[in-house]
Amino acid sequence: MAAQNQKPLGTGFTPHTPAAEIMEGVRLDGKTAVVTGGYSGIGLEVVKALTKAGAEVVAPARDKRKADEAFASAGLAVATLEMDLANLTSVYEAAAEIGDGHNSVDLLFNNAGVMACPETRVGPGWEYQFAVNHMGHFVFTRELMPYLLNGGGARVVTTSSVGHKRCRMRWDDIHFEKEPYDKWLAYAQSKTANALFALELNNRRAKDGVKSFSVHPGPVFTDIQRHITEDELIAMGWVKPGGGLSDEARDYVKSPSEGAATLLWAATSPLLDNRGGEYCEDCDIAAMSTPEAPRWVNVAEWAVDDDAAKRLWAMTEDMVLAASA
Template sequence: MAIKDQVPVDSGFPAKTDGANIIADIDLAGKTAIVTGGYSGIGLETVRALAAKGVQVIIPARNIPKAKEALADVEGDVRIEEMDLADIPSVRAFGDKMLEELESLDLLINNAGVMACPEEHIGAGWELQFGTNHLGHFELTRKLMPLLEKTPGCRVIALSSTGHKLSGIRWDDPNFEMEPYEKWQAYGQAKSANALFANALSRRLKDSGGLAFAVHPGGIFTPLQRHLPQEEMIALGWLDENGELSEMAKAGFKTPEQGCSTTLWAAISPKLEGKPGVYCEDCDIAEPTDPEGPMARYRGADPHICEDEAAERLWAMSEEMIGEA
């Protein structure tokens, strides 16, 4: 794909549609989905909507008791399994279990993530946000490829973000070993990686008829902001001086129920057939970023996440990094 492929298709759904309404008229009974981060924020609402439509939903969780508590009121076929995205052996063990127990996998929704956290390194020295948001999902998906390849019409959704505009891939220093750590650049790199991953994966699913897409869910207050002090959220314009939602946030932010809508649209929409690897936002394919527009920081796909060459370079680099684990 290329930036020219970022052409909206007029989905018919407003940006602030509740996710349950996206799939209200779609028959999903008997489907199987894995949703990482499915017990918090928009991941929880994604699970709730899918389970209500008869989907068997498997939620890999680092904290099993917390997951059980969060999912206690979710009706449907919901199953929790142990996995920690920051621990590659844990990811592989979960993948092996799924390969043994599942016959097919219709949806893999790589939703979990961390944002703007203090500096930490995991695995073979990987920066935490890149290692968790990208490499953990990269290895999970690779492990589950046999299931995806034998499931007609499977879809993989990678949760990216408008944060991709903050940084492309730091090819020579992805783990901030040569330069001082900067949490927003690290987040931006991880979100660019999520989008490029969907691009590269789409080619690997082509022969079996699968599709992969990147999704920006929108601005939503969830536990993702747990590492941000209140004064920083005030400086960002998300909160007013009293610590309440600012007028900008009230106008632009979505509820968690609305925040899962683009994920679910990308998971089921027939309008995305023949459009592998595109980046979606507000229940549609995102337009290319207008660099002169007033919303350039918050809307649109930047060219660097739509480059096939960069996507393949990232895939090869990720394989090498995983090999070092």
């Protein structure tokens, strides 16, 4: 049923709606929000908006010192703790630490990620982008589930990307063990996995009061592009030779605040109270992709497929179990 649910609601927001407009009138006093990747880029804008709305924010970070410095510089009071999404032992420990200090979690933003990085192996040989972007968040969400259930209407928002349109799940070679590593296919697959994870999480937990959504924040220049060369940015159509945004990119590249807006909308909008599992963009539910659709919008059918979502969930559980054996 997932694809049938991918119909925009006509919210009236635009790709360039800022986070402040989405959060106008929203109060989160007494709520606890956990944000991965919260100390830079769109994650930092999410944290700013949540704290302004009165939420208590917990931000796991691979580099706690760097996170503390970023929040202090922004004048934010945010609880931080160490967590490396590529190291499941670290993920288990971080979730336990959060649970020790909180009876419930109301909002979980699975936002941290890596993009188009050189080939790296972690754990028992897992491909790094899939391990960080999908598997680390899978385990983190699973470990926080008792506290999300205590939230009495919690929402989980997982950051995907329109980059998913470049690659469906590579079921027979998820970790690039048979074919040569391709950093863009690896990234795209991990973003497909993010959308499928959000869908299956909702299918499994909506009945218990935990809603789940995936989000394409839009193209935003942040530190996540650190592995992308200028030539690649030119080839992607983001910048023009010699520097500066291309004419095409001027229409769709967003500021970090504009990128954060859809994450915040998915986490707080009452329009989603009776929905769940959808892939969202531009502060609305995304439409299904068509051959005529621009490459930077809409969602591919393979990222909102219930059977694929269930298959990925089972495969991920098997990988995690095998790694712990």
